Amino acid sequence: MSEQLDAMQRASRTQFDRQAACYGSGHILRDVSDVGAALDAIETAKLTPALDVATGAGHTAVYLAGRGIEVTAADISEGMLAETGKLAKERGLRIETRQHTAEQLPYEDGSFGLVACRVAAHHFASVRDFLREAFRVLRPGGWLLVIDGAAPDDAPRAEEWLHRVEKLRDPSHGRFLSASAWRLLAEETGFRVSECKTRPFKQPDLEWYFRTAGTSEENRRQVLELVAGAPEEARRVLGIAEEDGKIVWWWPRLTLLAQRPEVAKSARET
Numbered sequence: 001m002s003e004q005l006d007a008m009q010r011a012s013r014t015q016f017d018r019q020a021a022c023y024g025s026g027h028i029l030r031d032v033s034d035v036g037a038a039l040d041a042i043e044t045a046k047l048t049p050a051l052d053v054a055t056g057a058g059h060t061a062v063y064l065a066g067r068g069i070e071v072t073a074a075d076i077s078e079g080m081l082a083e084t085g086k087l088a089k090e091r092g093l094r095i096e097t098r099q100h101t102a103e104q105l106p107y108e109d110g111s112f113g114l115v116a117c118r119v120a121a122h123h124f125a126s127v128r129d130f131l132r133e134a135f136r137v138l139r140p141g142g143w144l145l146v147i148d149g150a151a152p153d154d155a156p157r158a159e160e161w162l163h164r165v166e167k168l169r170d171p172s173h174g175r176f177l178s179a180s181a182w183r184l185l186a187e188e189t190g191f192r193v194s195e196c197k198t199r200p201f202k203q204p205d206l207e208w209y210f211r212t213a214g215t216s217e218e219n220r221r222q223v224l225e226l227v228a229g230a231p232e233e234a235r236r237v238l239g240i241a242e243e244d245g246k247i248v249w250w251w252p253r254l255t256l257l258a259q260r261p262e263v264a265k266s267a268r269e270t
């Protein structure tokens, strides 16, 4: 990777290189029904070739390749790209892997029919730069799919609680944006938004979530304190509860599906 990394990008690379082995087949991200639900209605030919930004262990990239889409899977972390390579091999799929940041995409303008980015944008140093680059590398008519944890709308105490928990669990966490902030940023970039909404997504076990991120003992202790003292708004909005001895809660999970508009035909062509 030739580009200089800023502090947030370095933190992500360190975190995910260290934890890469935890993101494979036992991870909740292997269930890609959210990706399928967003993209199933779009013809495969319109989505190919695709770029999966911040591919992690490659669950989204493997779904796309399984649909017959030519896929480039990119990530800042070499360790995660190695996991993607393993998963693709296991499934007998060909996926090209590239190491680079989400904020600077090393491709020509108009190279892709789809840019996907799932459960990663909250780590980015600049979501605005990512959207600008995604727009540039999509051909006119190409699709953008972003799936990510989101900040609950109109619930500042729940948002602050969630932010503190996520940051303690994994210091490379940046901040979740609300669905309305995502829509605004996408539209400002030039995208035409066809879907932008959140659905509740269950986080099924806080202890598993700690292990996946390699959370330090001290930070685990602080998160457990935050859970015990969670404000009423956070309990209600995020559904914090204990089930069979496990602490569970519900992320608002965003699906943003948007399109780079087709170039308008000039009067003479029509």
Ligand SMILES: C[S@@+](CC[C@H](N)C(=O)[O-])C[C@H]1O[C@@H](n2cnc3c(N)ncnc32)[C@H](O)[C@@H]1O
Residues within 6 Å of the ligand: 009, 012, 013, 016, 029, 030, 053, 054, 055, 056, 057, 058, 059, 060, 061, 074, 075, 076, 077, 080, 100, 101, 102, 103, 117, 118, 119, 120, 123, 124, 125
């Ligand atoms: C939870 S994983 C992604 C999961 C994956 N997209 C999937 O569908 O299973 C988050 C990924 O974001 C990557 N990442 C974080 N910040 C990044 C950045 N600025 N540029 C590129 N990748 C980044 C991490 O290395 C990590 O692999």
